[in-house]
Amino acid sequence: MLKGAVDMPDLIRMENIIKNYGPVQALSGVDLSVGEKEIVGLLGDNGAGKSTLIKVLSGAVPISSGKIFVRGQEVTIKSTTDAIGHGIETIYQDSALVTQLSIARNLFLGREPYKGPAFLGRLDEEMMNAVASDLLRKVGISKNIPPTTPIGALSGGERQAVAIARAMHFDSDLIILDEPTNNLGVAETQGVLNFIRGARESGHSCIFIAHNIHHVFQVVDRIIVMRRGRVVADDIRPGNSTVEQVERVITGMDEHVPV
Amino acid sequence: MNKRTHLSNLIARPEFGPLILLVLVIVVFGTLNPNFLSPLNISNTLTFTVELGLIALAMTMLMTSGEFDLSVGSVFGFTPVLMWTMVNSAGLPLELGFIIAMVAAMGIGLFSGLFVTKLKIPSFLVTLGMLLVVRGVALVVTDGFPQRTWDSQDHWLSNLLVGDFRLGGFRIYASLFWFVGIALLMHYVLTKTKAGNWIQAAGGNPDAARARGVLVDRTKVWLFILSSSMAALAGVISSIRTSAANPNSGSGYELEVIAMVVIGGTVLTGGRGSIIGTVLGVLILRVMRNGIVLVGVPGLAYNIFIGAIILGMMALHSSLERRHVERGR
Ligand SMILES: Nc1ncnc2c1ncn2[C@@H]1O[C@H](COP(=O)(O)OP(=O)(O)O)[C@@H](O)[C@H]1O
Ligand SMILES: [Mg+2]
Numbered sequence: 001m002l003k004g005a006v007d008m009p010d011l012i013r014m015e016n017i018i019k020n021y022g023p024v025q026a027l028s029g030v031d032l033s034v035g036e037k038e039i040v041g042l043l044g045d046n047g048a049g050k051s052t053l054i055k056v057l058s059g060a061v062p063i064s065s066g067k068i069f070v071r072g073q074e075v076t077i078k079s080t081t082d083a084i085g086h087g088i089e090t091i092y093q094d095s096a097l098v099t100q101l102s103i104a105r106n107l108f109l110g111r112e113p114y115k116g117p118a119f120l121g122r123l124d125e126e127m128m129n130a131v132a133s134d135l136l137r138k139v140g141i142s143k144n145i146p147p148t149t150p151i152g153a154l155s156g157g158e159r160q161a162v163a164i165a166r167a168m169h170f171d172s173d174l175i176i177l178d179e180p181t182n183n184l185g186v187a188e189t190q191g192v193l194n195f196i197r198g199a200r201e202s203g204h205s206c207i208f209i210a211h212n213i214h215h216v217f218q219v220v221d222r223i224i225v226m227r228r229g230r231v232v233a234d235d236i237r238p239g240n241s242t243v244e245q246v247e248r249v250i251t252g253m254d255e256h257v258p259v
Numbered sequence: 260m261n262k263r264t265h266l267s268n269l270i271a272r273p274e275f276g277p278l279i280l281l282v283l284v285i286v287v288f289g290t291l292n293p294n295f296l297s298p299l300n301i302s303n304t305l306t307f308t309v310e311l312g313l314i315a316l317a318m319t320m321l322m323t324s325g326e327f328d329l330s331v332g333s334v335f336g337f338t339p340v341l342m343w344t345m346v347n348s349a350g351l352p353l354e355l356g357f358i359i360a361m362v363a364a365m366g367i368g369l370f371s372g373l374f375v376t377k378l379k380i381p382s383f384l385v386t387l388g389m390l391l392v393v394r395g396v397a398l399v400v401t402d403g404f405p406q407r408t409w410d411s412q413d414h415w416l417s418n419l420l421v422g423d424f425r426l427g428g429f430r431i432y433a434s435l436f437w438f439v440g441i442a443l444l445m446h447y448v449l450t451k452t453k454a455g456n457w458i459q460a461a462g463g464n465p466d467a468a469r470a471r472g473v474l475v476d477r478t479k480v481w482l483f484i485l486s487s488s489m490a491a492l493a494g495v496i497s498s499i500r501t502s503a504a505n506p507n508s509g510s511g512y513e514l515e516v517i518a519m520v521v522i523g524g525t526v527l528t529g530g531r532g533s534i535i536g537t538v539l540g541v542l543i544l545r546v547m548r549n550g551i552v553l554v555g556v557p558g559l560a561y562n563i564f565i566g567a568i569i570l571g572m573m574a575l576h577s578s579l580e581r582r583h584v585e586r587g588r
Contacts, residue, residue, distance in 0.1 A: 096467035110471030121452035
């Protein structure tokens, strides 16, 4: 269903990606693809290369060699701005928000709507606040948090939610979350998992990295496992396998999940 | 919203502390010496206050973007010297001399801005270097002597910049209107416009801002140009008003201006700035200087008070900041 369709290329395809940090080879020829509206879980032990892989996709580090395609078109991603331009948005633990600015202003940073003639440069704060309130409700943190609240006054989970809301609103095609549930409370974690489900429903794809395999099992369509800079399994379906089986693949005790 | 939340919002604002301090200072000096509130004294105090204030307004914008400019005092001294040299020696009309001097000042800002953003050298070092270079040029050009300034009182440009008139017992200079107008404009830009949003984002989290397509470097370069231009304008205004162009004037203004800005609640590290706070900070420091002299404290002790005010205000701002963050969690 994902690989067979000829007239419908994958949203993202990476071919033979190699990334060297000096003498350390963090990625040794990775092939990976993500389909449209697909939620992919990326698992692997510490040092497997997960973060490096998504840094490559998000423009944070350059690749040593390999090719990246977006909807079948080869692209070069040299900066975060390039990645965002190709519809790839990464949400880091310490998310890319300006703590001094309000939620609404962060949502619209760099894409500010004007009110009145453009030469006055006046922000349409009414519209920004209305859209922000709406988004906050969608991602489930509306409770008494006005959109004019500065990001600095929000909890870690709320900040993640704002970043995710921003990616969803501006129609990023692929939203990448690298360990978004670390350091979050139980309720906040459930919130983040809900946003990921919501992302699919609103037509986005997602790469979700987490240590907690149970969290991954709850939301993803497909699991990819990395070990020592390589993809060792890329078609594990949560419905057809167990957490224990996936753990054995991650640690290298099994090469594959038994079919 | 009810009255109580309005009141507590007002108190939580970073401008509230400076406002109270300003009122306090005026009441104390007004009580100690009745002359303090005389029209003559108020006019005299305001005259120079607005000249320094112009620099402080631009510095507020620059500091909100996370940079600052130590060369403003030198530019304040250099620009009128350059203008009068061209008028005196090259026989240029005043308008042309003014335009060329302003363009030169903008060039200084552009240069500092490019140095800071392209070579990634901290603005402390770049503008410290600029402070020395610009002051040095002013001294070399003039051999260290003040420039002759013909009496420009009736020139239309002088009238536009520093023309004065009497209102009751007050003597009011046009520069007061420039200060008020520019303060209103900058407050609007900083709080209501896209440019203001970019300035705050550039200072708050430049990497995040860049990732969203904010032109961080270009924003900062423009603010360096603005800061230099305002210092130049203030220098020219001051020089026409006093009929003097001294290559040494303006030394030390950079620190006084930065003190005014931080007292008003703008953060040295960027991300948050307040034009209202700066206007209060400017008034506090100038009123203090004037009042201390009037009540007979030796002028030499002035710095003790200023230093104490800066430290006290910083403690206040940081405790407000902490409370704000804790309440949010
Ligand atoms: N900036 C870096 N410089 C050198 N080596 C690095 C750097 N970042 C990661 N590595 C190395 O690359 C490998 C993969 O790391 P990483 O992608 O962070 O793994 P993961 O996110 O799966 O834990 C590790 O061996 C790590 O030490
Ligand atoms: Mg990692």
